Amino acid sequence: MYLALHKNQNDLIIVAYSSFKQFYTMRKILITGGAGNVGSALTAKLLQDKNTLVTVVDDLSTGSLSKLDLTKTNLQFIKANSNDRQEMTEIMLSGRFDYVFHYAALVGVKRTQENPIKVLDDIDGIKNILNLSKNTGVKRFFFSSSSEVYGEPVSIPQNEDTTPLNSRVPYAVVKNVAEAFCRSYHQEYGLNYTVFRFFNTYGPNQTTDFVMSKFIANALSGQDIPIYGDGSQSRTFCYVDDNIETTITALNKDLFVNDVVNVGGDVIVSILELANIVIRLTNSKSKIVFLPPLKDGDMTRRQPDNSKMRKILNRELVTIEDGIQKLINAPDFLKQMNLI
Ligand SMILES: NC(=O)c1ccc[n+]([C@@H]2O[C@H](COP(=O)([O-])OP(=O)(O)OC[C@H]3O[C@@H](n4cnc5c(N)ncnc54)[C@H](O)[C@@H]3O)[C@@H](O)[C@H]2O)c1
DSSP states (O other), X not given: OEEEEEEEXXXXXXXXXXXXXXXXXXXXXXXXXXXXXXXXXXXXXXXXSXXXXXXXXEOOSXXXXXXXXXXXXXXXXXXXXXXXXXXXXXXXXXXOOSEEEEOOOOOXXXXXXXXXXXXXXXXXXXXXXXXXXXXXXXXXXEEEEEGGGGOSOSSSSBOTTTSOOOOOSHHHHXXXXXXXXXXXXXXXXXXXXXXXXXXXXXXTTOOTTSHHHHHHHHHHHTOOEEEETTSOOEEOOEEHHHHHHXXXXXXXXXXXXXXXXXXXXXXXXXXXXXXXXXXXXXXXXXXXXXXXXXXXXXXXXXXXXXXXXHHHHOSOOOOHHHHHHHHHTOHHHHHHTTOX
8 A cells, every 4th residue: 555645725634545556657637726617627527537636726716625525535635826936836846747737817807807917927827837847747738728819709600720819808818828838838848738718618616707607696596687788799608518528538539739629619699698598597587787888808709610629529519508407406506606
C-alpha cells in the first residue's frame, strides 16, 4: 500500500493507493475554476474514472465547495488564485499534471464590465499556466474561450475558421489573447492545446448572474423577470452535459488537438422567448419587466456552427425545454437558489 499526502482545502489528508505504481500511473488532471458551473461538472465526470486524479484550483470568488464532492479520494482541492505565479508554480511543479483545463476566469457580463482592469489580470494567469505546462511536461492544455470572441456577429452561424473575430470588450479581448498564446506556445514549444469556444452553457451549478438560472430562480419564487432592452437579443443555450461529453470525448479520443471547437447549442431563442418558456414550464405568475439596455457587451445575436461538436457527440443535443425541466427537478440547483 502507498500513502500519499493531499491537500484538501486547508486540511492535509492521507489517501491510500493500492501501490506506489498505481499512484504514479494515474492520469493527473488540473482543473482551474473547478468549483464553478462548468468546471465542477467536468470534475464530477472525470472523477468517475478511478484511475484519474483530479486537482481543482479555485479561489472560490464565484465558485463554491458545495459544487464538489470532497469525499472522493481521487479529488484534491486547493484554494488558490490561478493568476498568482508563485502559487501556481508550487502547485504545478508538485502535481506533474498530464492535462490542464484552464477554466478559471472573471465571468458575467455585469461583473466584467464593472471590473475592466481585473478582467485583464486573467492574461497573466493564462501566460503563467501555459509556461508552467510547457516546463512540466503537460501533454495538452485545454482552454475555455468564449463565443464573445466573435463579438457583434459579422455572420451567423459563427464558424471557428471562417468567421472573423470581433473582440472588443475586455473579457472578449482576454479570451482572444489567450487563444493566441495557445497557438504561439504550440508553434514555438510544441505544447499541444485545444480551445473550446463555449456558448451560453447552463446547468444545476450555475449562479444567478446568468440569464437562464436567474429567470428560473425568479420564476420559481414568483419574482419579476428582468430583461435588459426589448428582449429581441438572441442566444443559443447548451445544457452542461452536452458540453462535458464534448470536452471529455475530445480528451479521451485525442480529438481537436491544436484546434478550436465551438461548444454550444444551435437553436436560436430570443431572451423574451426564453422568459416566456421559463414562465410556461414553471407555471409561474412572475411578470416580465423591461430594464434599460446594457451599455456594452450584450450582443444582438449569437449562434455557433457546432458541426464539429455534433459530429463527435453523434446524438441530439438536450432541448431547451428538457434542460429547463432538468434544472427545475435538480435538488442541487434548487438548494443553491435557496428554493428548498
Ligand atoms: N458558462 C458559460 O456560458 C460560458 C460561456 C463562455 C465561456 N465560459 C468560460 O468557461 C469557464 C467557466 O465558466 P463558468 O460558467 O463555469 O463560470 P463560473 O463563474 O461558475 O466558474 C469560474 C470559476 O473560476 C473561479 N475563479 C475565477 N477567477 C479565479 C482565479 N483568479 N483563480 C482561481 N479561481 C478563479 C471561480 O471561483 C469559479 O469557480 C470560464 O473561463 C468562462 O469564461 C463559460
